[in-house]
Structure formats: C-alpha cells, structure tokens
Amino acid sequence: MIKVEKLYKSFDNKAVLKNISVGFEKGKTNLVIGRSGSGKTVLLKSIVGLFQVDSGNIYYDQRNFVTMKPEEKKNLRKEMGMVFQGGALFDSLTVEQNVGFPLELFTKKTKLEKSKRVSFCLDRVNIKPEFFKSFPSEISGGMQKRVAIARAIVLEPHYLFCDEPNSGLDPETSLVIDNLIHEITIDLDITTIINTHDMNSVMRIGDKIIFIRDGQLQWEGTKNEIMKTEDKNLQHFVFANNLYFRNK
Amino acid sequence: MNFFFHVGRYFSFLARVFSKPERLKVFFRKTFQEIGNLGVNSVGLVIIMSIFMGAIITLQMAYNLTSPFLPVFLIGLGNRELLILEFSSTILSLLLAGKIGSNITSEIGSMRVTEQIDSLEIMGINSAEYLIFPKIIAVIFIFPFLYILSVFFGLVGGLVIGTSFGAISPTDYINGLQHAFTPYYISFSIIKMLFYAFLISTIPSYYGYYVKGGAFDVGKASMSAVVNTDIMILIFDLILTQLLFK
Numbered sequence: 245m246i247k248v249e250k251l252y253k254s255f256d257n258k259a260v261l262k263n264i265s266v267g268f269e270k271g272k273t274n275l276v277i278g279r280s281g282s283g284k285t286v287l288l289k290s291i292v293g294l295f296q297v298d299s300g301n302i303y304y305d306q307r308n309f310v311t312m313k314p315e316e317k318k319n320l321r322k323e324m325g326m327v328f329q330g331g332a333l334f335d336s337l338t339v340e341q342n343v344g345f346p347l348e349l350f351t352k353k354t355k356l357e358k359s360k361r362v363s364f365c366l367d368r369v370n371i372k373p374e375f376f377k378s379f380p381s382e383i384s385g386g387m388q389k390r391v392a393i394a395r396a397i398v399l400e401p402h403y404l405f406c407d408e409p410n411s412g413l414d415p416e417t418s419l420v421i422d423n424l425i426h427e428i429t430i431d432l433d434i435t436t437i438i439n440t441h442d443m444n445s446v447m448r449i450g451d452k453i454i455f456i457r458d459g460q461l462q463w464e465g466t467k468n469e470i471m472k473t474e475d476k477n478l479q480h481f482v483f484a485n486n487l488y489f490r491n492k
Numbered sequence: 493m494n495f496f497f498h499v500g501r502y503f504s505f506l507a508r509v510f511s512k513p514e515r516l517k518v519f520f521r522k523t524f525q526e527i528g529n530l531g532v533n534s535v536g537l538v539i540i541m542s543i544f545m546g547a548i549i550t551l552q553m554a555y556n557l558t559s560p561f562l563p564v565f566l567i568g569l570g571n572r573e574l575l576i577l578e579f580s581s582t583i584l585s586l587l588l589a590g591k592i593g594s595n596i597t598s599e600i601g602s603m604r605v606t607e608q609i610d611s612l613e614i615m616g617i618n619s620a621e622y623l624i625f626p627k628i629i630a631v632i633f634i635f636p637f638l639y640i641l642s643v644f645f646g647l648v649g650g651l652v653i654g655t656s657f658g659a660i661s662p663t664d665y666i667n668g669l670q671h672a673f674t675p676y677y678i679s680f681s682i683i684k685m686l687f688y689a690f691l692i693s694t695i696p697s698y699y700g701y702y703v704k705g706g707a708f709d710v711g712k713a714s715m716s717a718v719v720n721t722d723i724m725i726l727i728f729d730l731i732l733t734q735l736l737f738k
Contacts, residue, residue, distance in 0.1 A: 294610050321616030332607040346615050349514050405614075 245270045246291065246403060246435050251300035253283075253290050260286045262459045264300070270435045272451035273426050277441060279481065283459040284439040285329075288407055291437065292324060293317060304403065322350055325396030327406040327425075331388035333380040333395070340366070340376040343394045350399065365394040369424055386417035390424065397428055404429065404436040410445055418442065422449050443482060446470065455481065502698050508620040509628070509697070522626040523633075530592050530627065530693075531634030538638050539645050541587060545579050546571060546646030547653035554659035567660050568668020571650040573677070580642035581681040582729045585688035588638070589721040593696035596627060597717040600700030601710035609701070620701060628693040635689035636682045643678075680736050687728050695721045 246268040253261040260283050268274040276284050289295045291302055293309060302309040304320060312320065333342045344362045347353055353361065366376065369390040380388055389409055396404060406425060410418040426449040429436040440446065446453060447467055455463040455478050463478050473479060513519035553567045600623060603609050612619040647669060654660045699717035703709050 289610075292614055294613060318616040321614060324614055326611065326614045328607040328611060330606055332611040334603075334608055334611075335606075349518060349615070349617060 245303075245305055246437065247301075247303040248287075248291065249301040249303070251287070251290060251302070252298040253286055253295060254298055260459050261290065261297075264456075264459075264461050266454055266461055266464060268435055268437050269452055271430060271433045272436070273429050273449045274435070274437045274452045274454065275446055275450040276437060276439045276454045276456060277446060277481065278456035278462075279441065282456045284441075284456055285407055286459075287456065288405055288437060288439050292326060292405055293321070322399060323402040325399070325401035325404045327389065327392045327396050327404075327409050329408045329411055331380065331385075331392040333388055333391055335380050338377050338379055339371065339383065339391050342380070342391060343398055345395065346399045361398060362394075365398045366391070368397070368428075369394045370420070386413050386421070389413065389417075389421055393421070393424060393428070397432070400432060402434055404434050406436070406438040408439050408441070410440065410442050415444065418444065419448070425449065441481075446482075501702070502694075505620060505698050505701065506694065508618060509624045509694070511618055511621045511625075513621060513625065514617060519626060522622075523629050526626045526630035527634055530595065530630055531638065534588060534591060534634075534638065535641065537591060538584065538588075538642050541584065542575075542580065542642040542645035543649035543653075545583070545642075546575060546649030546651075549574055549579070549646075550650035550654035550665075551657060551659055554654060564660060564664045565668035565671060567654065568650070568665040569671050570668070571654075571665075572647060572669050572673075575643050575646040576677045576681055578729075580639050580646055581684045581688070582725065584638065584642050585635075585685065585692065585725050586722050589688075589692050589696075589725060590718050592631065592692055593718045593721050594714045596693065596696040597700040597703075597714040598710055600624070600697055601703040601713050602707075604701065604703050605706055605710060624693075624697040624701070627697060628690065631693040632686055632689040635685045639681060639685045680732075683736065684729065684732050687732060688725050691721055691724045691728065695724060 248267075249265050251261050251264040252259065264287060276287060278284050286295060290297050291309075297310060300310070304323075307316075307320065309317065309320065333339075334345065337345065340359075340362050343365055344358050347358045347361060351358070363373070363376075366373075371387060371390055371394065375383055375387065380391070383391070393406075393409075404425070409421050409425065413421065422445050425436060425438065428434070438445070438449075450467040450470070453463075453465055453467060453470055454461065455475070457477055463473065463475050465473070470478070470482060473482070549571045550567055553570050557564075557566060600609075603623070609619045609623070612622060651662065651665050654665055655662050696714075696717035699713040699720075700710075703713040
C-alpha cells in the first residue's frame with residue numbers, strides 16, 4: 245500500500261499539488277483522473293521520487309520515502325516499475341535488451357535464466373518472438389507500451405506506476421493495455437497507480453478512483469460510486485462527451 | 493547569477509557522474525562502445541582535417557617565406573611546430589567539440605525529453621554515472637591517439653602536397669622536420685588534449701542532461717554546449733600554455 249500525506253509541490257512559487265492526502269491500495273488498480281494540467285503527472289512523479297516534494301510524506305508500506313537516505317531510496321526503487329507516457333524504451337537497445345536491462349544490472353542470473361525471464365515477460369504482454377530483436381522505432385506504439393510494461397514487471401515489482409498508458413492508442417489497443425495492467429496487478433498482488441483521463445479505462449479497471457482538480461484532491465471512490473457522484477466538477481469531467489453530444 | 497548557477501550545478505553534476513558504477517562489467521562494455529562511437533568514428537575526420545591542415549600550412553609558409561636569407565627547411569620545421577603545439581591539439585579539439593560535443597548533447601538530451609533518463613532513475617540507477625562516466629573515460633582514452641594520428645597525417649599531408657605542388661623538396665622538408673626537435677612539446681600537447689577531452693565530454697553531457705522541453709530545446713542545448721566547450725578550450729589553452737611553458 246502507498247499512502248500520501250499532506251503533499252505539497254510547487255514550481256517557481258506556483259503550487260501544483262496542494263495538501264494531497266490519499267491512500268493507494270494493494271492488489272487494486274488505483275486510477276488518478278483529472279483534466280490535463282491538473283497535477284496528475286506531478287503527483288505520480290512526486291510519489292516515485294522524480295520530483296522532490298516541498299512538504300508531506302509518502303509511505304511505501306509504512307516506509308517513509310521522503311525521509312529515506314539515498315541508498316534506501318535506491319533499494320526501494322528496485323521494487324518499483326514504471327510505464328511512461330511515451331514508453332521511454334531505450335532506443336539503442338532491442339526489445340529483449342530493453343526488458344532484460346534491469347536483470348542485467350541488478351541480478352546475478354545466468355544468461356539462460358535472464359533469457360527465460362525476458363521471454364516469459366514478453367510472452368505475458370503478448371509480444372511475439374519475431375519482435376524480440378526489433379528496435380523500439382521498428383514496432384508500433386501499442387507494442388512499445390506493452391514492452392514497457394514487460395520491462396516494468398521483469399523484476400517482479402511491488403509497486404507499478406503507469407502514466408497515461410493509453411495515450412495515443414486506438415480503443416482496441418487501449419483495452420488490451422488496460423486488461424494487461426489489471427491482470428498483472430491481481431496476479432502479482434501489487435499496488436498499481438495509473439494516471440489517465442480515459443473514462444473507458446476508469447469504467448473497465450478503476451478499482452479505486454482519485455479525482456484531482458487544480459492540484460487538490462477533489463473526490464475519491466470506486467467506479468460504481470463515480471456514476472452517482474454529486475460532485476459537479478467530477479460530473480463534468482466524467483460526462484464531458486455526453487454533455488457535448490447532448491448540447492449538439 | 494546565471495553563470496554561478498551553471499558552475500555550481502556543473503560541479504554537483506560531476507559529483508554524481510564520478511560515482512561507483514552499478515556493475516563493472518556493464519561499465520566496461522559501455523566504455524568500449526563509446527570508444528567506438530566517439531573515438532574510432534572520429535578517426536576519418538581527424539585524418540582528413542590533419543592532411544589538409546598540414547598541406548595548407550606548408551603551402552602558406554612556402555608562399556610567404558620569400559626571403560633568400562631564410563633556409564627552405566624552415567617550412568618543414570614550421571609545419572611540425574604548428575601541428576605539434578597548436579593545430580593537432582587545440583584546433584583539432586575545437587573541431588571535435590563540434591562533432592563529439594553535439595553528438596553527446598543530442599543523445600543525452602533526447603533521452604531526457606523522451607523520459608529515458610527518468611526511466612533509469614526509477615530503476616534505481618544513477619543515470620548520470622551510467623550514461624556519462626563511460627563517455628568521459630572513452631574520450632580521455634582516445635584523445636591522445638587522435639592527437640598522434642593528427643600530427644602524423646598533418647606532416648604527411650605537408651610532405652605530399654608541398655612536394656607535389658613544387659613548394660619544397662622532400663629532402664628540405666624532412667630536414668626541417670628533424671631540425672631542433674623538442675620532445676617536451678609532444679608531452680605538453682598530450683596534457684592539453686587530456687584537459688580538452690574532459691571538457692568535450694563533460695560540458696556537452698551537462699547541457700544534454702539538464703535540457704527541458706522538446707526537439708527544439710535539444711538543438712539549442714547542442715549549440716550552447718559546443719559554443720561553451722569551444723570557449724573553455726581556448727581559455728584552458730591560454731592557462732595551460734602559461735603554466736606548462738614557464
């Protein structure tokens with residue numbers, strides 16, 4: 245479980261996250277939703293330590309990430325996997341080298357063991373062996389995201405973070421990615437946090453949903469509760485498409 | 493204020509770069525790759541530039557040394573001294589700052605804007621050490637060899653072009669090359685090359701590592717990196733000449 249307490253973050257004296265306190269549950273897909281620029285990515289990057297927070301605490305199963313020593317943070321990071329918006333695959337490495345990269349650096353597995361683990365993870369995300377030797381630029385956006393997921397889970401993380409994993413993907417591929425993340429979360433019993441503004445994802449895999457507005461936590465609940473919400477801003481966000489078509 | 497900000501951040505960046513590699517095997521493999529990418533791939537350019545530098549110095553000296561009181565072999569001697577002391581070290585480094593420097597900034601800058609560096613950090617890897625330390629070692633390792641190669645091809649270029657254009661006879665040219673040779677000049681220039689190699693690998697890395705934005709900003713960072721590296725090379729040339737020749 246990940247718990248965030250009174251989190252503040254600003255850039256050039258402009259507050260981006262304002263007093264955010266929220267818990268992300270284990271074995272569930274926790275979705276952070278909100279409009280572009282609401283602070284979702286900053287929240288995610290603050291939780292994983294890519295941004296240093298101004299104040300507040302972040303607990304990874306009772307371990308306070310903010311007060312940790314650099315060496316402790318480094319060790320904790322080996323328990324994290326992250327899928328970036330653009331995939332962030334290393335373009336000088338092939339698909340299998342990308343997935344095997346964390347194994348190469350952090351494990352003492354033999355070449356055969358590494359190869360087996362890489363094949364297992366790539367198979368898990370439905371990447372066929374004929375693409376193993378391809379470079380990221382030679383595969384589609386959807387495949388890049390799947391390879392990024394394979395890389396994120398190769399070390400069997402306890403915490404998985406996904407920053408808009410469906411951005412730029414067609415609805416069918418989005419469905420595949422969503423289901424994949426959801427299955428992995430349940431299979432590995434990990435804490436997963438996903439940033440998204442895709443309402444289809446929310447309704448498909450949103451075990452817990454957090455709505456951020458102007459850097460503040462506006463609402464939290466489940467996908468069933470979101471449909472009955474009284475919160476006007478959330479209603480507006482959730483039903484934006486419907487409102488548009490109704491007004492037409 | 494901006495200058496001091498960059499100087500401070502540059503040194504704290506270096507402190508991150510010079511830390512213990514995660515895996516020595518991976519570090520050495522990356523270093524050898526960088527020797528190939530940054531060093532061996534520059535050999536062709538170094539040879540071409542050096543041949544032309546040597547040839548042009550020889551022709552210029554031959555056409556300008558018109559006094560009958562000056563011995564002709566001075567053309568070979570002049571070419572040798574200019575190549576050894578300045579052209580094959582400082583001028584070559586200024587040009588390589590463009591090639592190697594822009595390569596480093598654009599590679600690391602692109603990795604920054606596509607979140608590949610963030611991806612390394614998330615894995616618990618010191619991205620500065622992982623990406624940049626091997627580049628520094630590779631460039632420092634290869635630069636003395638590039639210098640020696642440059643001097644050799646510069647002298648050959650002067651001989652071939654100078655003699656084929658009738659500017660000097662091979663005997664006079666070779667006599668000039670052998671006249672009053674000071675081995676210390678080579679050591680002096682190799683020391684300079686080591687400093688230049690450090691500047692060429694670290695300043696562009698710094699600009700690439702801290703780039704923000706997109707492709708346009710990576711381009712801008714590349715340009716700033718090359719300009720600032722060139723300025724620092726010239727400043728260090730002045731300082732080292734003053735220090736090592738006194």
